[in-house]
Structure formats: structure tokens, C-alpha cells
Amino acid sequence: MRLRALAIACLLAATSACSSLRYYAHVAHGQVALLAKRERVAAVVADPHRDARLRERLAQAQQARAFASDRLGLPRNRSYTSYVELGRPYVTWNVFATAEFSVEPVTHCFPFAGCVAYLGYFERARAEREAARLRALGEDTSVEGAAAYSTLGWFSDPILSSMLRWSDDELDGTIFHELAHQELYVRDDTAFNESYASFVQQQGLREWRAARGLPPPDEHEDERDAAFTRLVLDLRERLKALYATERPEPELRLAKQEEFAAFRQRYAQRRDAEWGGSRRYDAWVQAPLNNASLVPFGLYETWIPAFARLFREAGGQWPQFHRRARVLADLPKAGRDAELARLAAER
Structure with missing residues (x-):
């Protein structure tokens, strides 16, 4: 299973300071090297010597990029108007970590971007x-490859060759998602940021397909993704309850592995009984799992129903929707969460 890429906010090399100078030097060098490889998409599309399929994919991505600003109210800048051939499957690899008996992630904080x-x-x-x-x-640790990332508008982010492994819908939707981060980003509130961007991605993709006379995206795949995420989040809650007990560490260690084994059984039952035997998630489920493996799940979905409600209240008008989302962003965290909870309950 391809875990959805997170915005790599700490790659703001021009403004961030990491605790390790070597890490700082690494991300600064990597960001500069990436920017140095950029080619204008228009030049690639116009070059008859380049691969025809590449030119076709990039041409459509530029149409989606224009749609994002013309129709979805997203920033009109140079992001996603250039292309980089990476020569590797992912642009970055993300390291997640937790304590052995905790599901809470180890976080890292940066100026402007906040904590991730x-x-x-x-x-x-x-x-x-x-x-x-x-x-x-x-x-516990987990290393996950990311095919896309965002510098939140500090640099003109390119379309990456790693993103072209995806379908057209995934590619175009990711452009909408990452531009939404540039439109609105709140320090230290991942659930807000990712839910907002994910709603923009989903609704934007519906409108983008409709504008081209195409049917809506396959809702069944989204439903399976959501059901699988709920299954993983249920595992996380079970582990959280386990770790809250006062059992000796050897017993906790054994019970932890039993929880992961039981999760695999529940997954197999759901896969075969409800998901038509789809093996979309098998590789991830069958790989070695630990607390850190669970960290990325749920980051994108928490407040999507609230933003869907906000969009309806805005009459489906993107400028008004973005303005109302910004009003929420300006609230203190407790007030923002309370208002999002109210919106989510009024579906």
C-alpha cells in the first residue's frame, strides 16, 4: 500500500534551524539540488524529442494546475509549473518514531512550520x-517513502517523476492538495491542515472531472481506504488502552504482538467478506508492524466532514469557503476544534 505523502514542512531550509547541523546541511543541500534540476513543464511538453507519454501527462497536469487557480481559488504562482526527473522512486524518506509502549509520535519542531x-x-x-x-x-521506528512534498510556498515546488507513477486523478489531486497547504497552513495543527487540504483535493477532483465531462471518481475505492484507516485506528486505540495498564514490560511486549496478530486476522476477515478479496493493503499488513507504523494514519481524514459542511454552508463557492476556513484557522486551538466538531456533527 502506498501511504499518502505528508508535507515535508521542515524542508524550509532558508528559514528553519534543526537541532543537528548535519541534518540541516543535508536538507539544505537536498532542497537546492532539487531546485537546480527543475525544467519548465512548457519546455518539456514542447520538446518533440522527449517521451510522448511524459509530455502527455505533464500537459494534463498543467491543465489541472490552471484549474486549481481559476476555479478552486488556490494560489497562482510557479509551483507545479516545473518538472524534475529524480532518478529514484521517492523524493524523501520519512522517519516516524514512538516509544516502545506508546502510540504518540516523537515530534520535531521548526520555526514557521511548527511541529511535525x-x-x-x-x-x-x-x-x-x-x-x-x-x-x-x-x-519503535518506521521509514516511509514520500513521492511528493510541499515547502508551503517558500519555494516553487515542482512536479516530480515519482508522482508520475500515480494515476491522473492521484497526480492532479495531489497538486490541489499541496496548493491548499500554500493557501492555508496552521502551526502545530496537523489534523486541521491535512483535513482541509484533503477536502480541497477530493472536492476539487470531483469538479475537475466534471469540467472534462468525466464521471465522479470511484467512491468505492475511497470507502475501502476509509474503512481500512478505521481498522488501523481501532488497532491504535487498542494499543493505547493496553499501554495504559500497569502490567510488567515483558507482558506488555507479548500482548503488543498479540494485538498486531489479531489485527491481521480482523483485516483478512474484512478483506474477504466486505472488500471483495482486494489485496490492495496486503503488503503493508504483512510487513513487520510496530507503533510507529501507525502514525501516518488518520492525519488526513479527521475533519474532512467538517470542511464538507463548511463548503456547503459557503454555497459551494471556493472564495467564501477559503475565507471561512481562515476564520477557523485564526481561532485558538480549543475553539477551532470545538467549531470543527460542531460542523462535523451537522452533516
Whole structure:
């Protein structure tokens, strides 16, 4: 299963300061190297010597990019008007970590971007070394490749070759998602940021397909994704309850593995009974799992129903929707969550 990429906010190399100078140097070098490889999409599309399928995909992505600003009210800038051939499957590898008996992620805080639940590396070997260091300290770790990322508008983010492995809907939707982060981003509130951007992605994709005379996206796939996420979040709650007990560590360690085994059984039952035997998630489920593996789940979905309600209250008008979302963003965290909860309850 391809875990959805997080916005790598800590790659704001021009403005951020990380605790490790070596890490800072790494992300600064990686960001500069990436920007140096950019080619204008228009030039690639116009070059008859380039691969025809590449030119076709990029041409459509530019149409989606224009739609994002013309119809969805998203920033009109140079982001996603350039292309980078990476020569590797992912642009970054994210390291997630938790304590052995906790489902709460280790967080890392940066100026302007706020706190995030991972560290991003442009080289897999560096990410694996950091994960090994944390494991030696007794923490659970997970390394996940990310095909896309955002600098939140500090740089003109390119379309990456890693993004072209996706379908047209995934590629176009990701452009909408990442531009939404540039439109509105709240420090230290991942659930708000990702739910807002994910709603913009989903609703924007519906309108983008309709504008081209295409049917709505396949809702069944979205429903399966949501059901699988709920299954993983249920596991996280079970583990959280387990870790809250006062059992000795050896017993906790054994019970933890039993919970993961029971999760795999529940998954197999749901897959075969309700999801038509789809093996979309098998590879992830059958891989070694720990607390850190669960961290990315739920980050994108928490407040999507609230933003859907907000969009309806805005009459389906994007400028009004973005303005109302910004009003929410200006509230204190407790007030913002309370208002989002009210909106979500009034579906």
C-alpha cells in the first residue's frame, strides 16, 4: 500500500534551524539540488524529442494546475509549473518514531512550520541510519517513502517523476492538495491542515472531472481506504488502552504482538467478506508492524466532514469557503476544534 505523502514542512531550509547541523546541511543541500534540476513543464511538453507519454501527462497536469487557480481559488504562482526527473522512486524518506509502549509520535519542531511527527531525508540511507539510531534507544521506528512534498510556498515546488507513477486523478489531486497547504497552513495543527487540504483535493477532483465531462471518481475505492484507516485506528486505540495498564514490560511486549496478530486476522476477515478479496493493503499488513507504523494514519481524514459542511454552508463557492476556513484557522486551538466538531456533527 502506498501511504499518502505528508508535507515535508521542515524542508524550509532558508528559514528553519534543526537541532543537528548535519541534518540541516543535508536538507539544505537536498532542497537546492532539487531546485537546480527543475525544467519548465512548457519546455518539456514542447520538446518533440522527449517521451510522448511524459509530455502527455505533464500537459494534463498543467491543465489541472490552471484549474486549481481559476476555479478552486488556490494560489497562482510557479509551483507545479516545473518538472524534475529524480532518478529514484521517492523524493524523501520519512522517519516516524514512538516509544516502545506508546502510540504518540516523537515530534520535531521548526520555526514557521511548527511541529511535525517525522523527520524527512532526501537519501534513504540517511533515513535508515536515523531509524537504527532510534531503535538502539528502544524506540519503535518506521521509514516511509514520500513521492511528493510541499515547502508551503517558500519555494516553487515542482512536479516530480515519482508522482508520475500515480494515476491522473492521484497526480492532479495531489497538486490541489499541496496548493491548499500554500493557501492555508496552521502551526502545530496537523489534523486541521491535512483535513482541509484533503477536502480541497477530493472536492476539487470531483469538479475537475466534471469540467472534462468525466464521471465522479470511484467512491468505492475511497470507502475501502476509509474503512481500512478505521481498522488501523481501532488497532491504535487498542494499543493505547493496553499501554495504559500497569502490567510488567515483558507482558506488555507479548500482548503488543498479540494485538498486531489479531489485527491481521480482523483485516483478512474484512478483506474477504466486505472488500471483495482486494489485496490492495496486503503488503503493508504483512510487513513487520510496530507503533510507529501507525502514525501516518488518520492525519488526513479527521475533519474532512467538517470542511464538507463548511463548503456547503459557503454555497459551494471556493472564495467564501477559503475565507471561512481562515476564520477557523485564526481561532485558538480549543475553539477551532470545538467549531470543527460542531460542523462535523451537522452533516
